[in-house]
Amino acid sequence: MRADAKENYIHLLVVARDVITEQGANASLRDIARRAEVSHVTLLRHFPTREALLDALLRKSLEELTAKAGETEPSSSPGEALLGWLRDAVGFVQVYSGVVTMMATALADPDSALHASCNNLRNAGERLLKLAQEEGTARSDMEGSDLFALIGALGWIGDQQSFKPRAEYLFDVIASAILVGRSGEFR
Amino acid sequence: MRADAKENYIHLLVVARDVITEQGANASLRDIARRAEVSHVTLLRHFPTREALLDALLRKSLEELTAKAGETEPSSSPGEALLGWLRDAVGFVQVYSGVVTMMATALADPDSALHASCNNLRNAGERLLKLAQEEGTARSDMEGSDLFALIGALGWIGDQQSFKPRAEYLFDVIASAILVGRSGEFR
DNA sequence: ACCTGAACACCGTTCAAGT
DNA sequence: ACCTGAACACCGTTCAAGT
Numbered sequence: 001m002r003a004d005a006k007e008n009y010i011h012l013l014v015v016a017r018d019v020i021t022e023q024g025a026n027a028s029l030r031d032i033a034r035r036a037e038v039s040h041v042t043l044l045r046h047f048p049t050r051e052a053l054l055d056a057l058l059r060k061s062l063e064e065l066t067a068k069a070g071e072t073e074p075s076s077s078p079g080e081a082l083l084g085w086l087r088d089a090v091g092f093v094q095v096y097s098g099v100v101t102m103m104a105t106a107l108a109d110p111d112s113a114l115h116a117s118c119n120n121l122r123n124a125g126e127r128l129l130k131l132a133q134e135e136g137t138a139r140s141d142m143e144g145s146d147l148f149a150l151i152g153a154l155g156w157i158g159d160q161q162s163f164k165p166r167a168e169y170l171f172d173v174i175a176s177a178i179l180v181g182r183s184g185e186f187r
Numbered sequence: 188m189r190a191d192a193k194e195n196y197i198h199l200l201v202v203a204r205d206v207i208t209e210q211g212a213n214a215s216l217r218d219i220a221r222r223a224e225v226s227h228v229t230l231l232r233h234f235p236t237r238e239a240l241l242d243a244l245l246r247k248s249l250e251e252l253t254a255k256a257g258e259t260e261p262s263s264s265p266g267e268a269l270l271g272w273l274r275d276a277v278g279f280v281q282v283y284s285g286v287v288t289m290m291a292t293a294l295a296d297p298d299s300a301l302h303a304s305c306n307n308l309r310n311a312g313e314r315l316l317k318l319a320q321e322e323g324t325a326r327s328d329m330e331g332s333d334l335f336a337l338i339g340a341l342g343w344i345g346d347q348q349s350f351k352p353r354a355e356y357l358f359d360v361i362a363s364a365i366l367v368g369r370s371g372e373f374r
Numbered sequence: 375a376c377c378t379g380a381a382c383a384c385c386g387t388t389c390a391a392g393t
Numbered sequence: 394a395c396c397t398g399a400a401c402a403c404c405g406t407t408c409a410a411g412t
Contacts, residue, residue: 044406177363
C-alpha cells in the first residue's frame with residue numbers, strides 16, 4: 001500500500017470508529033468519508049462493503065474474545081469459565097449498536113467479510129459449552145450456535161433503549177437457563 | 188373519509204401487507220405505493236409514518252393478543268396461562284420480520300403511533316406474570332418489561348436466518364428461565 | 375497505484391398545483 | 394377533500410477522468 005493510501009486507510013478507521021460509536025453499525029458511509037475529508041469512493045476502495053469496514057474495526061477484539069475461550073484457567077471450573085466468557089461476549093457486542101444483528105447475518109452468509117470471524121467466535125463458544133456440559137454444569141441439549149443466538153439476543157436487548165436498564169438482570173436470567181448448577185439458588 | 192380515499196386506504200393496506208410480508212417491516216414505502224398504483228404522497232397522507240402503517244396492519248392482532256391475556260381460563264394454572272400467552276406473543280411478532288425491533292423502539296417513544304398498543308401489550312403480559320408469581324411458578328424478581336424484552340429477544344432470534352431453525356428450542360430454554368416449576372424436568 | 379467528481383438509481387419528505 | 398408531479402436532500406454504487 002502506498003504511503004498516502006495507508007494514511008487514508010488509518011484515518012478512515014479512526015473516523016469510522018467515532019461515527020459508528022455515535023450512530024451505530026448502520027451509520028452513513030458517506031458521512032464517515034465526509035468527516036474524514038476524503039471522497040466517499042475512497043472509503044469504498046478501502047472497504048468495499050460495510051461489513052469489511054466493521055471487520056477492520058472489530059477484528060482485533062473478536063480475535064481476543066475467540067482466543068480467550070481457548071485459554072484454560074485452571075482455577076475456575078468450566079461452568080464459571082463459560083459464564084465469564086458469556087459476560088465478555090455480551091459486553092463485546094455492545095461496543096456498537098446494531099453490530100450484533102450484523103454479526104448474526106454474517107454468520108449465515110459465507111460471503112460476508114465478517115463471516116470467518118463470527119464463525120470462529122461461534123466455535124470458541126461451543127468449545128467452552130462442551131466442557132461445561134461434560135462437567136454437568138451446562139444444559140446438555142444446547143449447541144454452539146444456540147450460545148451465539150443467546151449472546152445475540154442479549155445484545156439486541158442492550159441495543160434497545162427500553163430494555164437497556166434491565167440488560168444485566170436479563171443476562172442473569174438467561175445465564176441461569178444455560179448453566180444448571182447455580183440456577184436453583186434464587187428459587 | 189371520501190369514497191375514493193377509503194378505496195385507496197384499503198388497497199394500500201392490502202398491498203402493504205404483501206410487500207411487508209416479503210421484505211419485512213422496513214420495506215420501501217415508495218415500493219408499496221408503486222405496487223398499489225398510487226402516488227407515494229398518497230400513502231404518506233394516509234399513513235404519515237412507517238409506524239402508523241404498521242399500526243394499521245398490526246392493531247387488530249395486537250388487541251387480540253392483549254385481550255387474550257385478560258381472559259382467565261379456569262382450566263389452566265397461571266403458570267400455564269403465562270407460558271401459552273408467551274408462545275402466542277412470540278408467534279405474533281414473527282408475522283413480519285423486523286417488527287419486533289420497531290415495537291421495542293415504539294415502547295420507548297411515546298410519540299410513536301405504535302406506542303399505545305405496545306404499552307398495552309406490556310401491561311397485559313405483566314398481569315399474567317404477576318398471577319404466575321403469586322402462584323409461585325414464575326421468577327419472583329421479574330418485571331413486566333422484562334417479559335416484553337424476552338419476547339423481543341426471541342423475536343429477534345426468529346428474524347435471524349442463522350437462528351430461526353433453533354427458535355422453538357430457544358423458546359423452551361428462555362421459558363424455563365421464566366417459569367420455575369417445570370424447569371427441573373430435563374436437568 | 376491511488377484519488378476524485380459526476381452520474382445513476384434509489385430513498386423519505388415537502389410543496390405547490392391540480393381536480 | 395383528496396391526489397399528484399416535481400423538487401429536495403439524502404443514500405450506496407459505478408464509471409470515466411485525473412495525478
